[in-house]
Amino acid sequence: MVRIADVAKMANVSTATVSRVISNAGTVKKETAEKVLEAIKKLNYQPNMLARQLRRSETKTILVVVPDITNTFFSAVLRGIESVAIENGYQVLLGDARNDVESETSFLTILGQKKADGLILLTARTNQKILEDLSEDYPVVLACEYYEGSKLPTVSIDNVSSARKATEYLISLNHKRIGHISGPLNIVVGRDRCRGFHQAMAQHGLSVDPSLVQEGEFSFESGFNLMMKFLSLESPPTALFAGNDEMAMGAIKAAKSKGLRVPEDLSVVGFDDIQFASIFEPALTTVAQPTFDMGQKTMRLLLKLIKDEELEKYQFILPDTLIVRESCKELTIEE
Amino acid sequence: MVRIADVAKMANVSTATVSRVISNAGTVKKETAEKVLEAIKKLNYQPNMLARQLRRSETKTILVVVPDITNTFFSAVLRGIESVAIENGYQVLLGDARNDVESETSFLTILGQKKADGLILLTARTNQKILEDLSEDYPVVLACEYYEGSKLPTVSIDNVSSARKATEYLISLNHKRIGHISGPLNIVVGRDRCRGFHQAMAQHGLSVDPSLVQEGEFSFESGFNLMMKFLSLESPPTALFAGNDEMAMGAIKAAKSKGLRVPEDLSVVGFDDIQFASIFEPALTTVAQPTFDMGQKTMRLLLKLIKDEELEKYQFILPDTLIVRESCKELTIEE
DNA sequence: TTTATCTATGTAATCGATTACAATGAATGC
DNA sequence: GCATTCATTGTAATCGATTACATAGATAAA
Numbered sequence: 128m129v130r131i132a133d134v135a136k137m138a139n140v141s142t143a144t145v146s147r148v149i150s151n152a153g154t155v156k157k158e159t160a161e162k163v164l165e166a167i168k169k170l171n172y173q174p175n176m177l178a179r180q181l182r183r184s185e186t187k188t189i190l191v192v193v194p195d196i197t198n199t200f201f202s203a204v205l206r207g208i209e210s211v212a213i214e215n216g217y218q219v220l221l222g223d224a225r226n227d228v229e230s231e232t233s234f235l236t237i238l239g240q241k242k243a244d245g246l247i248l249l250t251a252r253t254n255q256k257i258l259e260d261l262s263e264d265y266p267v268v269l270a271c272e273y274y275e276g277s278k279l280p281t282v283s284i285d286n287v288s289s290a291r292k293a294t295e296y297l298i299s300l301n302h303k304r305i306g307h308i309s310g311p312l313n314i315v316v317g318r319d320r321c322r323g324f325h326q327a328m329a330q331h332g333l334s335v336d337p338s339l340v341q342e343g344e345f346s347f348e349s350g351f352n353l354m355m356k357f358l359s360l361e362s363p364p365t366a367l368f369a370g371n372d373e374m375a376m377g378a379i380k381a382a383k384s385k386g387l388r389v390p391e392d393l394s395v396v397g398f399d400d401i402q403f404a405s406i407f408e409p410a411l412t413t414v415a416q417p418t419f420d421m422g423q424k425t426m427r428l429l430l431k432l433i434k435d436e437e438l439e440k441y442q443f444i445l446p447d448t449l450i451v452r453e454s455c456k457e458l459t460i461e462e
Numbered sequence: 463m464v465r466i467a468d469v470a471k472m473a474n475v476s477t478a479t480v481s482r483v484i485s486n487a488g489t490v491k492k493e494t495a496e497k498v499l500e501a502i503k504k505l506n507y508q509p510n511m512l513a514r515q516l517r518r519s520e521t522k523t524i525l526v527v528v529p530d531i532t533n534t535f536f537s538a539v540l541r542g543i544e545s546v547a548i549e550n551g552y553q554v555l556l557g558d559a560r561n562d563v564e565s566e567t568s569f570l571t572i573l574g575q576k577k578a579d580g581l582i583l584l585t586a587r588t589n590q591k592i593l594e595d596l597s598e599d600y601p602v603v604l605a606c607e608y609y610e611g612s613k614l615p616t617v618s619i620d621n622v623s624s625a626r627k628a629t630e631y632l633i634s635l636n637h638k639r640i641g642h643i644s645g646p647l648n649i650v651v652g653r654d655r656c657r658g659f660h661q662a663m664a665q666h667g668l669s670v671d672p673s674l675v676q677e678g679e680f681s682f683e684s685g686f687n688l689m690m691k692f693l694s695l696e697s698p699p700t701a702l703f704a705g706n707d708e709m710a711m712g713a714i715k716a717a718k719s720k721g722l723r724v725p726e727d728l729s730v731v732g733f734d735d736i737q738f739a740s741i742f743e744p745a746l747t748t749v750a751q752p753t754f755d756m757g758q759k760t761m762r763l764l765l766k767l768i769k770d771e772e773l774e775k776y777q778f779i780l781p782d783t784l785i786v787r788e789s790c791k792e793l794t795i796e797e
Numbered sequence: 798t799t800t801a802t803c804t805a806t807g808t809a810a811t812c813g814a815t816t817a818c819a820a821t822g823a824a825t826g827c
Numbered sequence: 828g829c830a831t832t833c834a835t836t837g838t839a840a841t842c843g844a845t846t847a848c849a850t851a852g853a854t855a856a857a
Binding site for chain 1: 812813814815816
Binding site for chain 2: 209218241408
């Protein structure tokens with residue numbers, strides 16, 4: 128292994144000078160710098176980052192914990208994060224929690240071990256107190272998910288109002304018996320979207336039949352199964368707001384399997400606008416989150432925290448969009 | 463920051479002893495160890511990994527370079543890799559090349575900088591020589607993609623024979639005018655699948671109309687566009703083998719847009735069996751790669767290389783499966 | 798009883814960089 | 828001509844662990 132001392136010897140200077148050349152300190156005479164550069168090239172020298180990191184006590188690495196890396200929603204956010212990271216000379220250490228809270232929490236030790244300069248969490252299922260304490264000592268930013276009433280720096284959309292918007296769209300199409308398949312209620316976005324649904328219904332004077340609200344798991348299968356449940360009801364819903372796109376697709380598949388047409392017999396709104404939402408048939412009407420932007424914004428915030436800069440605020444709500452495609456239709460009056 | 467010296471002082475021992483307790487060296491008296499453990503707990507001490515890594519010159523981190531993290535095929539492989547990594551105390555540094563060769567190559571410096579103990583590449587688009595040289599000095603394993611005639615350790619399926627299998631399936635359904643939308647031919651799996659297609663056709667005495675073979679980009683859009691091209695032909699194909707599922711779906715969408723039914727008027731086979739393949743309508747008949755297994759196998763190989771163990775062989779071909787769903791149908795004789 | 802061996806622990810070198818401080822010689826100011 | 832400042836470079840401390848080697852005391856062997 129080539130060390131800085133080898134370069135120094137070959138160039139006939141001290142290691143300090145070599146280091147100065149590498150870090151572009153500017154106080155080195157031109158000729159000397161050239162000698163050093165030449166030696167570096169000749170020896171094919173690359174600085175040992177471990178040594179540098181130890182000395183500077185910074186790793187230029189950040190840890191990103193995702194709930195599920197195979198979910199394209201999160202990998203899209205991750206891409207936004209990485210783009211800003213790379214731009215700023217940072218690398219991304221990936222923690223895939225595989226939807227398991229324990230494994231999510233276990234990644235947090237990495238910060239204390241100084242293997243990363245900061246943490247981005249795309250999931251907020253760990254004990255809130257643990258995270259808030261961690262955030263006292265290290266740069267931490269949440270994205271997508273968040274804790275209610277916490278001051279942790281967070282980037283997300285307003286899930287409540289988006290869910291309201293989605294529901295209101297169905298209401299505007301004359302639907303009254305609207306069902307909701309929510310995400311898991313122990314996950315904040317599942318809860319918030321459910322809340323938004325109820326708010327919209329209440330605001331328009333529509334009562335919510337409790338049997339038309341079911342808790343899913345954000346999976347295609349749960350969407351399918353719960354829709355089957357709805358369809359076996361005396362009077363099934365004419366419209367459905369699903370907590371995410373996977374469940375929306377599952378629900379539509381279920382409806383089709385029972386001979387219903389979507390959107391003619393059932394209108395469905397999803398959430399997230401994952402890649403396949405537009406390929407699916409019918410193309411999904413859904414709430415699009417600005418995944419890439421969220422990732423970028425999150426990483427920029429983290430950089431500020433790492434540099435010890437003041438944040439102008441701690442909660443960043445990014446705008447989302449209801450994307451109208453083909454999965455909803457106005458209810459013609461015949462009920 | 464709590465250092466090992468702080469623990470040593472509190473426990474009234476030397477840093478060497480503390481270190482021995484931490485690493486379970488076994489040569490420490492029980493009482494002493496308890497004293498140390500207590501101090502560690504009281505001070506909430508966590509060893510600084512940078513220091514340890516520098517001293518031991520190992521990072522317990524591996525670098526995984528993926529061509530596109532938002533592609534569920536690769537994230538599924540990645541999950542396999544990570545599962546074995548975590549199990550063995552390794553962490554994953556993620557390099558998302560975003561389908562850009564330059565950025566792919568730029569990640570390779572990380573090894574020389576000692577920020578990772580080994581490298582897994584899910585893409586083989588970097589200059590082959592560069593990689594082979596790198597592999598002389600560091601543990602490197604390729605997965606999914608590979609170099610032709612290279613001895614680099616590789617885990618993959620046999621794309622040629624799988625493509626042959628897929629094509630033969632169409633032939634067995636009586637199809638004769640079979641089209642192929644290939645992946646990019648500068649990517650080895652694109653090339654190999656194309657090769658397999660031609661082999662199968664030749665072996666069954668079927669000629670390949672050159673206008674029925676087009677080079678796509680592994681994207682939904684390219685599948686759509688190239689199928690449109692086929693459909694505007696005097697005599698379009700009755701069956702299609704697509705280089706991956708995204709292109710298969712794009713092609714089907716194109717066929718549908720022209721009023722064709724799949725599989726009645728057009729049979730389609732895809733490749734990869736991504737998540738959405740079974741949800742898509744018609745559910746895709748496709749070649750399933752053992753993504754998770756490939757990831758695991760790859761990581762196990764890398765671990766062997768890191769530990770300087772001998773590999774029994776360098777090329778590992780894992781079995782794939784043709785999954786028959788609903789996108790193909792026997793051609794009834796009327797042509 | 799004396800020597801050899803073993804157990805438990807400490808001292809200090811080491812990993813490979815960065816950087817505070819020191820030193821040298823040249824240039825500038827008065 | 829002497830003091831001061833500046834430019835350039837070197838020496839050595841430092842980051843925080845691990846670990847080779849040394850040592851002291853206890854035990855076993857002869």
